[in-house]
Amino acid sequence: MTVKADKHLLALWTEAGKHAVLSDLMPSLIEVLREIARIDELYLFAFNGADEWRLSGGWRDEHVPERLSQQAITDASALDTIQRWARATAQLSEQSDARHRAALKVLLGSDYDDGISLLIPLRRDTGMLGVAVLICESACTRSQCEQLMALAEPLLACIENDQQLTHIQRLRAKAEADRQNLLGRLGLRSISENIVGVDGGLKQVMRRVNQVAPSPAGVLILGETGAGKEVIARAIHERSARHNGPFLRVNCGALPPELIDSELFGHEKGSFTGALASRRGWFERAGGGTLFLDEVGELPPAAQVRLLRVLQDGIIQKVGSEHDVQVDVRVIAATHRDLPKMVQEGSFREDLWYRLAVFPIILPTLNERLDDIEDLAKHFIQRAAMRMGVPVPPLSAADVRNLKRYSWPGNIRELGSVLERAVILGHGEYLDLEMALGAPSPKPRAVLNQASPAGKNNAPENESLEAVIAAHIKHILTETKGRVDGPYGAAKRLDINVSTLRAKLRRLGIDANEFKNNEQF
CATH class of the missing domain: 1.10.8.60 (Helicase, Ruva Protein; domain 3)
Structure with missing residues (x-):
């Protein structure tokens, strides 16, 4: 390849790297091509892999004909015509070739039958991905054709970049639609809605949130079940320098012991039965953002050791791998358990407690x-x-x-x-x-x-609310024969969380076992 050809190739790659949107790139492309030959018009067609050819970008008198920009080529005979031309063309074809003229008519119509044109197939090892159509003012020399053929690779890269960007935009639009749909189902207008109680019962909590959020320090949120620990963790994330990164929540108590390492740190393909592909763990997926480890007190001792290493060194090792992976993630942990007591009992590591509790935040109960x-x-x-x-x-x-x-x-x-x-x-x-x-x-x-x-009020007039609730729970336990959880349990019938019902039973002094196999109370 000549120095001049290298110059054109470098120029085209440079322009391709500057613009992701093909329509923005077309003026620069045509300018580079015109340094090689007298090119009037340029059209880039892409095959989307679903039996459809569509114009990705075009340039003629500073615009693309409307009929071309909106038209997709899906007719079976038209597709076959293009494929026959592609099979017969190694690098470039001219209007003297009958297959060339047939393919050109499919791509641009009959307006170009008498003009001078070049068709350059754009291929990868997987097959035909695109076609570059060049309409010339005069015939190209052999040297010019060779220089134009050398530009096939950057031209294809331009099409692929544009298609990737279009795909990402579609995914983003779908994700936003799913997000809005989920917010609607949750009854929310946004993920970061105002926290209720910032000037009341959570005033001291929010003061500590605002203190720790800008720093990289780890946070341990302590509070009873249902007190709003995830809301506070998200508030810390949104006020931090990582607010544009992901916020991921992991319920440590819901992870099966045998899969904890795989879930948190990831695994390599074939590392265990069922590991059909490599998988990133929660720490890698939260890179650049915040990982919220809810119910961290439920982690078994072996997982506590590996979590300590991540907190100390920022390094993980996937299951089945011998290589360390550096991770950049802020860890916010939470638990309803009494961790200092667990440390004394030996069920929670003391060194991990110190690492997690750099900045503890205690949430008040609703009472x-x-x-x-x-x-x-x-x-x-x-x-x-x-x-x-x-x-x-x-x-x-x-x-x-x-x-x-x-x-x-x-x-x-x-x-x-x-x-x-x-x-x-x-x-x-x-x-x-x-x-x-x-x-x-x-x-x-x-x-x-x-x-x-004719309705009447049959509710007891002098009975306390607690007594009525206790009676109702006993009635449900009778019907479920003392069963609390499961699809036929009392919690399901009452439409409340199982742990909430068990707490209520303890507070009311009700023993569910007394209702097993009983028909009445």
Whole structure:
């Protein structure tokens, strides 16, 4: 290849590296080509692998004919014509070739039958991926044709870059559509909605969040189940320098012991039965962002050792690999367990405790945030109504008093579930709060008159709410024969978390075993 040809090849590769969008690149491409030969028009067609040819980019008088830019070539006979030309053409064809003229007519129509044209096939080892169509003012010499053929590789790279960008844009649009759909189903407007209670019960917590967020320090969030640990972890991430990176949550308590290493650190193909391909673990996938290790107290001792190494050195080793992998990730851990007590008992490593608890944040229970209950209730009611597409029912002062009197062993998570259930039971017209908490309640008079004019209130008048809830739970346990979990258990019937129900049973002094094989209580 001559120095002049090398210059043109380098120029084309340089331009291809500057622009990802092919339409932005076309003026530069035509300029390089015109240094070789008298090129009037340039068209790049791509084969998308689904029996379709489509124009990726074109240049003629600074625009592409509208009929070309919108038209896809899918006709079977037209596709066969292009394939016959491609099989017969090694590097370049001219208008003297009958197959060339047939393929040109398929690509550009009959307007170019009498003109001077060149067709350059753009191939990879996998097959034909594109065609470059050059319309020339005059015939090209052999030397010019050789120089143009040498540009096939960068021209194909331009098409592939454009197709990859288009694919990424489609995936991004689909991901955004899925995100909006998920937010709608969750009753949210955005992932980073305002945290309820920043000026109330969470004021001290948010002060510590704002202190630690800008630093790279690890954070340990301590609090009861359902207290909102993930919300606080996400708040730290969004206020940090890593906010543009991923935020990934891993429930350590849900990882099977035999798969913990594979899930956290990844594995190589063939490293164990069923490892059909290499897989990145959570630490690699969270690179550049934040990894939230929820329920870190549930990790077995062996996994604690490997987690300690990651926190100390930022290095992981995949299952089945002998090579270390450096990871850049901020770790935020959380647990409802008493880790200092576990350290004393020997079930949690002391050195790991010190690594995790660089900056501890203790979350208050919902009972310690009674002033926030009204705002939290309004938030959850609005979210539930949005999810179900019903009007937002009003929250009365009596409802707020009832919510504040309840002990909330399941904390904010239980509050959200109860209020969603109350919205469902009230059909968006009112909050059936007592029924949602486990006790039947009369409907408001207006609704009662519409639905059941002769209805009567059969709820006990002098019995406490706790007593009514206990009676209802006992009734359900009787029907489930003492079964708490599972698809036919009491938790499923009551539509609450199993751990929440067990906590409620302990608080109320109810033993589920007493209801096994019993028919009544």
